[in-house]
Every structure is written in C-alpha cells, then in structure tokens.
Amino acid sequence: MEHDTDILISGAGIAGLVAAAGLAGLGHRVTIVDPAPPATSAETQGSDLRSTAYLQPARALFERLGLWSLLAEAATPLAALQVIDTSGWPPVERDRRLFTPDDLGETVFGWNLLNWHTHGLLSRHLAAMPGVTLRHQVGFADMLQRDDIVRVRLTDGKRLTARLVVGADGRSSPVARAAGIAMNTRRYGQKAMAFVARHTLPHGDVSTEIYNSGGAFTTVPLPDHNGAPASAIVWMNDGPRAQDLMALDDAALGNEMTLRACAVLGDMRPISPRRLWPVITQTAEALTARRVALIAEAAHVLPPIGAQGLNTSLQDVAALLDSLSHDPGAPDGLNRYANARTRDVAARAAVIDLFNRVCQSDTPAVQALRLAGLRKVYDIAPLRRGVMRAGLGKRHAPNQAPNQAPNQAANT
Numbered sequence: 001m002e003h004d005t006d007i008l009i010s011g012a013g014i015a016g017l018v019a020a021a022g023l024a025g026l027g028h029r030v031t032i033v034d035p036a037p038p039a040t041s042a043e044t045q046g047s048d049l050r051s052t053a054y055l056q057p058a059r060a061l062f063e064r065l066g067l068w069s070l071l072a073e074a075a076t077p078l079a080a081l082q083v084i085d086t087s088g089w090p091p092v093e094r095d096r097r098l099f100t101p102d103d104l105g106e107t108v109f110g111w112n113l114l115n116w117h118t119h120g121l122l123s124r125h126l127a128a129m130p131g132v133t134l135r136h137q138v139g140f141a142d143m144l145q146r147d148d149i150v151r152v153r154l155t156d157g158k159r160l161t162a163r164l165v166v167g168a169d170g171r172s173s174p175v176a177r178a179a180g181i182a183m184n185t186r187r188y189g190q191k192a193m194a195f196v197a198r199h200t201l202p203h204g205d206v207s208t209e210i211y212n213s214g215g216a217f218t219t220v221p222l223p224d225h226n227g228a229p230a231s232a233i234v235w236m237n238d239g240p241r242a243q244d245l246m247a248l249d250d251a252a253l254g255n256e257m258t259l260r261a262c263a264v265l266g267d268m269r270p271i272s273p274r275r276l277w278p279v280i281t282q283t284a285e286a287l288t289a290r291r292v293a294l295i296a297e298a299a300h301v302l303p304p305i306g307a308q309g310l311n312t313s314l315q316d317v318a319a320l321l322d323s324l325s326h327d328p329g330a331p332d333g334l335n336r337y338a339n340a341r342t343r344d345v346a347a348r349a350a351v352i353d354l355f356n357r358v359c360q361s362d363t364p365a366v367q368a369l370r371l372a373g374l375r376k377v378y379d380i381a382p383l384r385r386g387v388m389r390a391g392l393g394k395r396h397a398p399n400q401a402p403n404q405a406p407n408q409a410a411n412t
C-alpha cells in the first residue's frame, strides 16, 4: 500500500534519534517528529541537563551505526566506580568499595556525555542523513491503526501514513496512550536533581555513588570547566528536601553538596542550571501493538541509579534493528522485538526498584542491609563480577569487539 514514510518515530530524544539513524541505515525512510525545539546549549529553555554514562554495549551500538566518531571527542571515560555508604546528617562514612573494569578484562566501564550536547551532535548528523526527515516543533497527536498501515495526525493538523510508528516520546508517551497500552507505575515521593558542578579535587575519571537515606548522590566525571575539575551530579532526595535544595543559592547549595559528598571531591559549587526529575519505576504493559513499537522511556522508566535508563533504551534500539522485517510494521518482526526485550526490561525494573527502595529507606535495619549488601557484593569476587556484568548489559562479554556488523539475519 502507498505510504508517506516507512517509519514514523514520535520523539527526538536521544533514543529516538539513535533509532532513526539505525532504521534509516537499514534502508527505511524515516520521519521523526518532536514538539520541542532543538537544544543547542545547556541554557536553552527545556534543555536536558542530565548526563549519560554510556556503558560498553551502548558504545558498540554507536560504533555499529557510525555514530561513535561524532561523540568520542566529548566523552569522558569512566575508569572506575566508587561506592560509599554513609549514615546520618551530616553524613558519616561507614564503608567504601572501588569497582574497577579490569576485573572484567576491560579498561573502562563506559563514557560520560552531557545529554544536551549528545542531542545536538546527533540532530545535526540526522538532519543531513539521506532517508531521514527530522521535524522539530511538531509532534504526534493521534493515529488510526490498520493491519497494513497507520494513519497519523500531527499536532500541526497534517496527516501522514506509515508502516510502523515507533513511540520514543518519553514517560508520558502519547503513542502508548493512542495505542491503548497501559503503564504500571511505582512512585517513591522522591526527586532527582541534575546539574553540573565544579570541585577542588580531581575526579580521576572515577564515578562515585554515595548512599544515605533519601537516595543516592552520584558524581560522574566530565572534562574540566575553566580549568577546574567538573562532574555531572544526580542527587536524589525525598520530595520536600529536593524542593528546599532547589531554592538555595549556588553558594548554599555548594555547601550542602560538599557535606553530602563527604568532601570526596573537595569543595563543590554548581555551575549549570538545575532541574528536578520525579523518580519513578514505570513499565508498559506491552512493548508493541498493531504496527506500533515502544522504545526507551515510552516503554520503561527506571530510577537514575547505576546508569541503567538510557543504556537499557539503547538495547531496545539494537533489538528493534535486529528484529524488524522488510515491512517494518509486520507482526513477525514486532513479535521478535517484544520477545527480545520484555524479560530484560522487567528484570531490570524489578532490581533497580528494589535497590532504590533499600537506598531511600531511613530505617536502621534496611540501612544495615544496604551496608552488608555492598560488602558482600564486593568481597565475593564471582558475585562482584556477576553484578558488574549484569550492570553493563547482558550482551556484554569481555573484550567484545565494539564494531560488529549489524545482525541482519532477522531482516527477511
């Protein structure tokens, strides 16, 4: 049947952009729409101020799609992960452990990039890519799903037909809603504040997660800022405490942050705007519907611990590329995609949900459990390696070549 585009992707977040590059690379005509304007700097209204620590499998996907060369220059390597357990306020350190990638035969765990920067690099690349139409400031509004085609209405009133609609439109996914896919959502009354800070001590390419009641405080290394060491910060707190911190001026927030981090990076000061994100675990009841596939936060939202969110999303993209048929919305390909991802998404959501509840709790018995868990995971070598391997993604094998050719076996 005649159609305007092979695939319509709703949502030009990082996952939607990477999916567009991959699907166009397989020869599909792709249209990608997003109501937000393109982010060109950290100061742009609505700019994504988070950073993403891309783990090894994410880099493998970027290499496979020819995108890594765009991103590599801005990426800071993660040479180790330090976990510190604390209690009370001001926090007192109870124990710490250093996880290193050489345990898995690797030199780094991953690479950190600021989201707005990645977004800009990928958008510019896609704007020039044959087979891709990237439209900002117009979004997905509604659709009518048929067996052979989807009729989509956009927010500017225009209509177009596609063989597949990919929902990459975030945690309130309009595509999921239009397809009648329900969400299972768990709320914690917790918020994550994301921003960039400079500090007086070097980070040494080490990412640090510091646990206390309310949630994790995470620092992820960035390049120096005006000659001072800098890190991306994700600071999770119960809602009222998060709102109080948002209201502080930079000097006062810096003092609170320095205390919260037990001064592991010396004196800290925020150097970017701050943004608050509600912390939830959410999974879609189905990853597919008739001629529809959900990926990334449209399919699953995880609390920001252990760099799982976008890394899990990129595994969705890899599975979608490996699954779709020549007719990209045909049921066999969509079933392959759902089969490839459903179990992994559910398992990751269950583990991160449990971990976040243990980290958030201020109950002494649960805090004791958290400390014992950290020691046990670290001190038992096979357990430590197993947890690190699982955290890096199940496809990861030591010294895996990152630039494998795409597996097109399923693209019949």
Ligand SMILES: Cc1cc2nc3c(=O)[nH]c(=O)nc-3n(C[C@H](O)[C@H](O)[C@H](O)COP(=O)(O)OP(=O)(O)OC[C@H]3O[C@@H](n4cnc5c(N)ncnc54)[C@H](O)[C@@H]3O)c2cc1C
Pocket: 010, 011, 012, 013, 014, 015, 016, 033, 034, 035, 036, 050, 051, 052, 053, 054, 138, 139, 140, 141, 168, 169, 170, 171, 174, 192, 193, 194, 234, 277, 295, 296, 297, 298, 304, 306, 307, 308, 309, 310, 311, 312, 313
């Ligand atoms: C504080 C914090 C830190 C994090 N750190 C990490 C990390 O280190 N590592 C990691 O792997 N993950 C991390 N995550 C998770 C990660 O940031 C998210 O999973 C990821 O950014 C979500 O990407 P996305 O493309 O699914 O959604 P989004 O980035 O939300 O993109 C969705 C897009 O859909 C668009 N949209 C909305 N409505 C419509 C419509 N009607 N039509 C079309 N488009 C629409 C939106 O404008 C948006 O651009 C973190 C999350 C948080 C909250």
